[in-house]
Amino acid sequence: MQxxxxxxxxxxxxxxxxxxxxxxYKKHLxxxxxxxxxxxxxxxxxxxEGVSV
Ligand SMILES: [Zn+2]
Numbered sequence: 821m822q823x824x825x826x827x828x829x830x831x832x833x834x835x836x837x838x839x840x841x842x843x844x845y846k847k848h849l850x851x852x853x854x855x856x857x858x859x860x861x862x863x864x865x866x867x868x869e870g871v872s873v
Contacts, residue, residue, distance in 0.1 A: 821839075823840050823841045824844070824848075825841075825847065825848060826844055828841060
């Protein structure tokens with residue numbers, strides 16, 4: 821089993837379950853959070869645009 825992000829070999833059971841090493845899992849979560857944030861921002865922008873037009 822390898823890390824989905826950096827392809828390093830995973831050695832502990834938890835990492836293998838997650839599919840990420842501990843550091844990459846944090847980065848993965850952060851990327852997901854950023855993605856969510858950006859998606860929300862786009863939604864807000866669209867709402868504002870819709871109101872002002
Ligand atoms: Zn990794």
